[in-house]
Amino acid sequence: MPETIQRDAKDFKSDLKPIWCPGCGDYGVLAATYRAFAELGLDPDNTVIVSGIGCSGRFPGFVNSYGYHSVHGRALPTAMGVKMANPDLEVIAVGGDGDGFAIGGGHFPHAARRNVDITYVVMDNQIYGLTKGQVSPTSLHDQKSPSSPFGNTEYPLNTMATAIAADASFVARGASFRAKELTELIKAGIQNKGFSFIDAYSPCTSFNNTTQIWKDGVKYLPEDHDSTDRAAAFARALEDPLTLGVYYENARPSMVDQHDALKKAAEPQTVDGLLDGYALNIKAAA
Amino acid sequence: MPETIQRDAKDFKSDLKPIWCPGCGDYGVLAATYRAFAELGLDPDNTVIVSGIGCSGRFPGFVNSYGYHSVHGRALPTAMGVKMANPDLEVIAVGGDGDGFAIGGGHFPHAARRNVDITYVVMDNQIYGLTKGQVSPTSLHDQKSPSSPFGNTEYPLNTMATAIAADASFVARGASFRAKELTELIKAGIQNKGFSFIDAYSPCTSFNNTTQIWKDGVKYLPEDHDSTDRAAAFARALEDPLTLGVYYENARPSMVDQHDALKKAAEPQTVDGLLDGYALNIKAAA
Amino acid sequence: MALPDITLQLAGESGEGVISGGDILTSGAGRAGYWALTFRTYPAEIKGGPCMFQVRIGAERIKSIGNQTDLLICFNQEGFELQHATVGDEGIVIADAESCKVSEEFAGRSFEVAFSQIAEEVSGSRRGKNMVVVGTVCGLLDIDTAEIEQLILQRYAHKGDVGEANIASLKAGEKNARENLPNVCNVDKPGPAERERILLSGNQAIVAGALHAGLNYFAGYPITPASDILESLAARISRFGGVAIQTEDEISAMASVLGAGYAGAKAMTATSGPGLSLMSELIGLGGTAEIPSVIIDAMRAGPSTGMPTKTEQSDLNQAAYGSHGEAPRVVIAPTTVDDCLQCAVDAFNIAETYQTPVILLSDQSLSHRLETVDRPDLSRIEVEDRLTVADPGSQNGSPASAFPRYKLEPSGISPMPIPGTPGAYVSTGIEHDEQGHPSYTAEVHQAMQDKRFKKLDPLAANARVTTTGPEKATIGILGWGSTEGAAVEAAEILTAQGVSAATFYPRVLAPLPVERIKAWAAGMDAIVVPEVNYTGQFARMVRADCEIPLIQFNQITGHPFTARQIADFITANVKTAAGAAV
């Protein structure tokens, strides 16, 4: 265990200036991440941020840590590979609502089922930012966009409900403009051993400027919300979507734990030993 | 509207003999499907069964109707294309638990959100049958298989919870060996205008023979279950997984309805009219 | 002396109206009877950042982006810094007086105009800066601004006084140029137009062509530079009775397109490289199950996420070979904006006639360039439909669900029943017999692969090719896609230098028109294949099948070729049989 070095949020700033638009919510998520990392005393050399493609996908470039900017939609399986290859690393996956729930949506329930030890922060702006404003899976019904000029015919995906149904072991919602609370959620997510999902509302000022509506509308889960009650958490998830807080927690053995157990139970072998199993003890004909 | 022809279950039998193993649950699902089709008086020429790959994926071959045997995991988007291209067709998608929830799992919530007018029957044997017995997303924790020789490290996906979280407009569970009830579920699914999901337990006698356990264990949702209450349906989905019945219903405009409305609202145009928008009213220089 | 055409650039910051100014200028010039072709660069930032709009206009049809900048208009200093290297030896620079200092080397051919100040003076706002720029260009080139005024009024009809303010800025810019910058540059006046013309982009032309062909099902996932095809269809396909769906990913889009094609629709998707890669498996299914489908690939610079706003011709391999096993498909490539329209129709005609996926390879530069073209006479662009089943009973009469969908006809093309009509069968990607029943015998596999591949043979023999120059020439330029204009101009340059040159651009690249390429190649002393890619994908295909020697010219700058680049490459590198450098 290396000695813990006292770190400051700005230690996690990289030399690259974010290219996000003025007012973009992703700045807030980035700042909360810096702070969470600092407060947890993470080591940049031991931390990996994995992302897919999108405005939010540029995130790793702005953090002083290891980063991996994958292709669109593949942050979760990539992060699983990083974590399972080296469980000592702190692995955070980040991305957009399109990246995570459209093209990458098929990976989500499996990351949750496996309980892979990573924290997944989705910068949810209910739009495709990078491709200039088409609706995403979390866009509202009837929402107008370049790809839904007459209003979105689809109904939005409820990310909290989806995560609870998938039995993710930590499920929370935050917002880019609620920096302190978001910092705490990210910290709690990282501290949870298992798959932590944080849906962070993060307004897109250029293509779906919900900043004011969201700022005006957010509220928090009541104090007495029992986050260990899955059915109750689901019921909450069906209420006002602007409710922030920790919806659901279900601590159970993580993927790393399970594979560690397999490794511990296994008797070491060599490849020569393996080949012995194929050996022909040849009796040459007389 | 062509006159309705009286049909019999055997009219839907194709000339191809199923290649399934003796006792395979898929026979039961097939029989229930024949009966449901007959009882609804479907027209083979107007009915399309779409499947992916798996033992269950062979299903369309055994039905006298149009069929489409796609690649692994793509039954749902394929069925959407068929239906949206010709809404007059009756479109049924079928497949396995791996096909639908592993490789094809990313399509499921979107089919549900869109409320595409198809009925999706999953032959759930909690195993990969065709590839000879590896665990699937619905396999139990600790289940042993060729790919999990020390027990499955993952936790099973709750298909009812997943479908309810995705707000599918009809969500039910049946079983291959409860033919009459399954027939009714398939009929109800087809009659629902929108996305109907029926998870049909269908034991794999060769690689995960749950026949007896399931037969012994199944029961039905209580009479007083309110299938229009989403939170209650979810709570039910967390109880005994061997409970059959209609978990959830949420009637709302289907994808076909929504696009029909767009078409109706639109003023017809010609491509010449479209080109007019690009026209240069050229003033040649004097 | 007036130039036959002029290449001008507007360079500034995104948000200053560089692009909208360029668009309006291009439209205005087009209406004034000039031909035009544009090119632009995009900032790396989502909003803001440097951007550049280039348009080449002239009295004759414009074939390529232009060899150098003849007139650079700088909105700010960065615009000058980033673009001045493109200015030709006699090119002019006009800089914003307030914000931009031009370097010494342009002494005598650089001028200052106080764009923002003029706007503020005449309209009360500096916002009209870009219109002053447009007016300046009109003044310099003696373009009548009447049409532009109309365009401004239309564009800003719902924005109060903005239209009027912009017109004031436009006119002030024009006046200033006419008064203070007379005879700085001149371009030939266009003659009377022989036909109606339209101004549109490659993507817009593809949409029009697809709708003309009968497109009624579209599914796609946003991706640069193909997103506007989805957006354009979302806005208008319901007017044609069809549906456009934004799917959750490209796999879903392609799966649904095949489903729709199976159900009888004319179905299409549009994507760029990453999406095409994801569609690989399903394109193989389309080829095997013999379902008509059209896939538009607006290529961007690769590999992987690469450079999404830059152009490249690097998806040909993926288009032709992407999919395991050996799954037939057709690959076609348009060369100009009007050809995009024609090729979109061709794509559907081929897909329908041959029951196959057709991949249309456009590229970023073609997708988004505006080009004036003769308005196509749609009544002369034929539309073909697939062979369905007139009387399935007579061919079938057989057991339930066993219509011989994959009947081995001599042409390889079997009638395809449409769900909703008699003739039920199962469409499948498993190897199958004539009834579509799974079959794994050597004979069936051989027969079905023969069927699926050989049915495409007529395309190689008959599909459209454009060629310029003599049948016997020193230099032959063989290429594909959007490089044609530059190649044709390069051949003109070489010809002017006394080196005879010809060009050959087939539209159908797979199946490759082997015999026709060979026949043309036989007349050439040396053949050069220019491609905006690294490995020479087309050249390698041609060598593999035609067995003729080729000289590759590969360049991956993210920009289209200029004619000069091709001509210079040839002059510098090609020695003909006689041994002398060209």
Added chain:
Amino acid sequence: MALPDITLQLAGESGEGVISGGDILTSGAGRAGYWALTFRTYPAEIKGGPCMFQVRIGAERIKSIGNQTDLLICFNQEGFELQHATVGDEGIVIADAESCKVSEEFAGRSFEVAFSQIAEEVSGSRRGKNMVVVGTVCGLLDIDTAEIEQLILQRYAHKGDVGEANIASLKAGEKNARENLPNVCNVDKPGPAERERILLSGNQAIVAGALHAGLNYFAGYPITPASDILESLAARISRFGGVAIQTEDEISAMASVLGAGYAGAKAMTATSGPGLSLMSELIGLGGTAEIPSVIIDAMRAGPSTGMPTKTEQSDLNQAAYGSHGEAPRVVIAPTTVDDCLQCAVDAFNIAETYQTPVILLSDQSLSHRLETVDRPDLSRIEVEDRLTVADPGSQNGSPASAFPRYKLEPSGISPMPIPGTPGAYVSTGIEHDEQGHPSYTAEVHQAMQDKRFKKLDPLAANARVTTTGPEKATIGILGWGSTEGAAVEAAEILTAQGVSAATFYPRVLAPLPVERIKAWAAGMDAIVVPEVNYTGQFARMVRADCEIPLIQFNQITGHPFTARQIADFITANVKTAAGAAV
């Protein structure tokens, strides 16, 4: 007269123990000092259906499946019907007396044995039928059954009396054959073994090679014929300290393999064609972000779902070109089971050394054939590791998270920091500068494509090639993968006929060893490229890059070539320069 080797087939119904009988027979023959190589067909049904096990055994190493059946053992009538056409002119048929009637043409060389009855008599159950068959073969070929008895005891150790019952059946079969079928067929006796031998399949060899190379992360999705790689690793990788994960699909598998490779693991996935297609986009990312990874593609017959249990060499295009843009990767192909082990190690060594995806193309026939091979001396198979960073500070000392991960070294290979050690950087598929920062300039793109492609050049020059025959020959056979054995035998057949012949099998197919192929080709009068595919994928690659004339021999029966097929093709089709048919 004793044959140098004998090809025998067991044909019956799945469930009758055809395969387990064949396995035990092969093992037993192997232990008795014979060399063996097997081939089998699979029923279309999930359970039940006709199946066939073929094994060729002999005193010398067996190179291919055998030209015809020398000894066909029919468990039932269907077995006879389906397989008798493969029996050679002098081949023997032994049929189950109860259930199988052999046709007239085999008069004088067909015999009946009451397999089930014998089993029932000696063991009280007809279940031992397959052991009677095995015993019959041992009796016919004079193979000592002692080893087989051992194997039976091991296999049925936990099944009560089954072992003893089976041994009784075995011996009864042997006795009957020795008594009633003497001298029906004979095969040369093997000499003393020079080295230890092992008997294993291609997939098993790949697993062993990968573990030897240091594999510690595996992710895969089940698919025929690659599933047993996943299964085998799931059972044993924890004993080597690694993890094996069954992912939700192949995209997830490949993404996670790249994540693991980035994190420093030696990571691998295994799939077949459909999965390889789905991995296209991510393979491009691996090439662009320069992350080591190994992808095993056990090819099956395509296109699309195709014929999953049949063999084909039809994924080469997809392996070499599958991915939009131009993403470098390495493609290698083993030729035999022992070569599978070596190539698996090579794959990791190349992936690590060159920081690139490596696709290993095996095929169904190689994946699942059992072959006796010399036991490899693992201590002599070198393992290489990637270039990491000794002292990143010295190279970096630069701003936060800006280690020059993609430094332009002359070799093209830049040191790769491993997360957990200093040297933080961002790995990306966006075009990037040396620091991994996004960059879209022409210069950066050109430099990085150069880096990524040219770093692989040494492979073309140095990678392993096997060649047989003289340097100057009438016929050269150029091929890849599992056809080598048949090609070498075909060359032997031709040589025996007085036509000099040579073979050339490179292991690395991309980048293609152009100069070495050309040098070898220069000595050949005519070159034939046999491939189990439709279009001649390798031949087309070679023509594209080497510009040499080739004669393609393509066959897609779903089965491997026999040597005779290749030799006959050459005799029938190849005319050398002298004009005479060979």
